[in-house]
Amino acid sequence: MLIQQAHEVEEAINSGDIESIRNDLDFRVLTSIIESNRFDLVEIIYNHFKDTEPMEQLIFNAVVESAGVDITPTAIQCLNFLKSLDKGISYEFDDEDALYHMCQIPGRVELFKLMLDMKADIPWGYVLQVSCNFICRDTIEFLIANIQVSNEELNLAFGYLVNASVTSCYHENSDQTEIISWFINKLNVDVNLTTDSDYAWAYLDCFINAPNAAKHFYVERFNSGIINSEDFWAKFIEAYLEDQKFKQAFAQAFEDLRNSSIDLTELATLFDRLGHDALAKELLN
Template identity: 25%
Template sequence: MWYDVISTQVLADFEYLLNNYPFKNNEEKKVIFLQLLMSDIEHYLKEDCIGAFLNKFHSEQLKVNFPEGIFTITQYENSFYVFKKLVENKFPLDHNLFLLMGCRNNQKEYLEFITQNFTVTDEILEQALDQIINSDSFGESSTDATQIYLIKYLLEMLNVNCKLPGTSDHDWLYQECFENVPPAAKYFYTDDFDIAILYDQGYWEYISENYLEDEDYESLYLAALDDIKNSNLDIDFEQMKAIFIDLNMPAVAQIFSH
């Protein structure tokens, strides 16, 4: 019944049912409120319905633990405005989960707003960075502009070096970034970057076999290697050149020739 009324996208119908429905207890209110939040109606109507709900009931009566639903909510276009409506109404919510799920769903507004208006620990920001770099939502060897922006934003906030541990077969999150989002790897190259990671021949062998020998990806990774050369890092060019000569990649080795 509630879903049918919500789906009509008529606020008056929703308000009529809200004012006349015999709610049995707070749990029933929570279930219906969550159904509203997870519906795929236009965001402006959802905001109005949320306002009507919160005007009638105290937000504590509607407080729900719905981590599985946040991912669904943040998938919708313009869902950020619904989140902002909840914040404006002082609705009790887990802003960390909204940040993480918003990042996974390529919604940069969550990251910007939450980091500017809430206290977020480095641990949560590192989780967000890991999720963005390793997200399946962006596809392989991504050049997605929003994904690159999110990585840059988080790296600048964290002021990290490259020693954040990876969660895949690679040792470091930087290596995962170079593989998954090559254009974003350059944002790791700060004064704190440990250049020893660049001399990991096993890693470059993996990149060579999987990407540099594939004409669909070669130019993307050559550009990322060129970013290494053009960085301000104190790189041993001869050592980098020797690595790719050993891997029988003379064209790549040439990048690191003076």
């Protein structure tokens, strides 16, 4: 009989046939048990198979997989249990799909703390990128404070932050705005960063996705020439003129741009070249 679910494991144990679990024993069975919040079954299986199966890594894998659905008390218990064994095991996990889902679940930071305590080999840079994409402020702050982040990883994360999939220009996300400021002013991220987006620059991505945060780019090291992208403004103006809601969303961003120390002469000329000199006077003067 194929054993996949927690209740099937319990039936096998209660019938005195725990050995029948062996052929189906992998992290998926353990994931079902953890999702069912049955730490008692985890302990029974561990004690029976620990000398013949890689139980520690299987349990660790199952915790991460289950955390993409829900972070149960059993998930926490499992990691604390593995910590208490103190076997010097180097735990590894590189399934990005599982981590992607885990990053979105409330309570994730407690698991990440335990994993860090266990010195688990996790692609932390990827976790930071996903956390930035979903504006998971607690996770972002924890990772920046506790892991070694290379400049490359930080810049990649910043690209995800300004293009966050959970925000739009119509509704400012205060966490996103504050974290963008933090990345620029405290972590000294590259404000001239190129991205693989349609507009190719983090600043332009930020202006279109989080307009009220664009002002944080206006620091001394910013290359103001990035602003003068004809392709960007041609598309932007079309939307701006046709959508009143869109127009209102950018009122503060243009005020911030006018109040910056950036010379907007070239940008005004660009607007004129596109046939919108009146709009240039309205928005840039």
